[in-house]
Amino acid sequence: MRAIHKGxxxxxxxxxGKILAAARASFAMHGFAGTSLRRVAREAGVDQALxxxxxxxxxxxxxxxxxxxxxFLEEVEAVAGEPLERRGxxxxxxxxxxxxxxxRGSILHAAIQTAAxxxxxxxxxxxxxxxxxxxxxxxxxxxxxxxxxxxxxTQMVGLAIVRSVWRLEPLASLPNEAVVRLIAPTIxxxxxxxxxxxxxxxxxxxxxxxx
Amino acid sequence: MRAIHKGxxxxxxxxxGKILAAARASFAMHGFAGTSLRRVAREAGVDQALxxxxxxxxxxxxxxxxxxxxxFLEEVEAVAGEPLERRGxxxxxxxxxxxxxxxRGSILHAAIQTAAxxxxxxxxxxxxxxxxxxxxxxxxxxxxxxxxxxxxxTQMVGLAIVRSVWRLEPLASLPNEAVVRLIAPTIxxxxxxxxxxxxxxxxxxxxxxxx
Numbered sequence: 001m002r003a004i005h006k007g008x009x010x011x012x013x014x015x016x017g018k019i020l021a022a023a024r025a026s027f028a029m030h031g032f033a034g035t036s037l038r039r040v041a042r043e044a045g046v047d048q049a050l051x052x053x054x055x056x057x058x059x060x061x062x063x064x065x066x067x068x069x070x071x072f073l074e075e076v077e078a079v080a081g082e083p084l085e086r087r088g089x090x091x092x093x094x095x096x097x098x099x100x101x102x103x104r105g106s107i108l109h110a111a112i113q114t115a116a117x118x119x120x121x122x123x124x125x126x127x128x129x130x131x132x133x134x135x136x137x138x139x140x141x142x143x144x145x146x147x148x149x150x151x152x153x154t155q156m157v158g159l160a161i162v163r164s165v166w167r168l169e170p171l172a173s174l175p176n177e178a179v180v181r182l183i184a185p186t187i188x189x190x191x192x193x194x195x196x197x198x199x200x201x202x203x204x205x206x207x208x209x210x211x
Numbered sequence: 212m213r214a215i216h217k218g219x220x221x222x223x224x225x226x227x228g229k230i231l232a233a234a235r236a237s238f239a240m241h242g243f244a245g246t247s248l249r250r251v252a253r254e255a256g257v258d259q260a261l262x263x264x265x266x267x268x269x270x271x272x273x274x275x276x277x278x279x280x281x282x283f284l285e286e287v288e289a290v291a292g293e294p295l296e297r298r299g300x301x302x303x304x305x306x307x308x309x310x311x312x313x314x315r316g317s318i319l320h321a322a323i324q325t326a327a328x329x330x331x332x333x334x335x336x337x338x339x340x341x342x343x344x345x346x347x348x349x350x351x352x353x354x355x356x357x358x359x360x361x362x363x364x365t366q367m368v369g370l371a372i373v374r375s376v377w378r379l380e381p382l383a384s385l386p387n388e389a390v391v392r393l394i395a396p397t398i399x400x401x402x403x404x405x406x407x408x409x410x411x412x413x414x415x416x417x418x419x420x421x422x
């Protein structure tokens with residue numbers, strides 16, 4: 001990240017942003033080995049020397065591409081600190097709003113695509129998810145905190161992929177607030193519900209609805 | 212699929228299987244454009260002519276790679292037909308057992324990796340998921356059948372990715388039956404619960420636990 005603080009601020013934001021956008025698309029499609037700094041520079045419409053100037057090398061560029069969107073982790077921490085009874089809805093609302101935001105959505109989209117097939121990216125995304133996001137959610141929970149936070153992650157990651165990457169209907173077209181209503185009870189259950197509801201001897205589960 | 216029915220059965224199974232395994236790994240890592248039949252043949256240890264003989268061309272080979280594991284869709288239909296009160300557990304149990312199976316797990320893993328960054332594969336996987344898997348689950352449900360089935364898909368896909376691809380702990384190391392106990396209540400809720408539980412005016416959700 002050190003490398004992107006070079007250069008005059010206004011110009012740096014513009015050109016570094018173009019380079020990052022081109023690099024994200026390339027890592028997502030072609031992985032680390034299939035990405036060349038020359039092609040990233042061409043796609044970004046800048047000289048290749050500028051890519052080296054801002055990002056030093058390909059590893060540093062990948063690292064920069066996988067940084068969470070600006071402010072995102074702080075907002076995760078904020079919703080993880082919401083009063084428990086409305087925390088599930090707040091978490092889902094943050095996720096769907098982030099995917100809708102052009103900048104954040106494209107960063108999250110590229111990170112998931114890249115991590116799917118690029119082991120370096122997967123390790124990095126796993127570390128961010130485990131330490132920063134699961135960590136933030138777990139910090140506000142009591143017993144079984146980490147398993148609760150990881151269960152939340154399964155539902156949130158699956159929601160993002162099925163709705164926003166694969167765009168399965170009718171979920172893709174539902175308004176965000178309808179999605180919050182459908183998914184928040186699950187997150188709420190993982191945060192605060194009874195995880196030990198036993199399966200009975202026939203394999204049936206205890207009913208979970210608000211009945 | 213027509214193309215793989217050529218050749219003596221025993222030899223076909225062996226060589227076609229080797230070609231498919233090599234092709235799956237290549238599509239997952241390099242996408243459609245980055246996969247060459249020459250390299251697939253080399254990785255499989257067969258002559259390139261044999262790849263053409265069994266699979267005709269690269270599109271047909273990708274199509275074959277994305278076929279669900281043998282018997283998988285039939286088992287999805289079977290668990291979707293389980294009595295409703297134990298259907299959630301049966302569905303989660305099928306998923307985790309399928310990921311544990313070396314053949315099935317590698318096919319599912321490669322399909323998810325390939326679909327993440329290869330648009331052709333994403334369309335194909337989306338079609339299989341929407342028509343065959345969501346369709347099978349929805350066929351056995353009443354009102355709101357499709358949205359219920361797609362909600363199940365969000366939880367199942369997220370479980371597979373977070374536990375079996377990203378391997379987040381403690382979920383990755385939990386025994387399968389513990390995972391079934393943790394996730395089945397959610398699937399059961401999506402299959403048969405009250406999806407309309409309103410958020411109250413402060414954004415709180417009705418409690419979902421079996422309390």
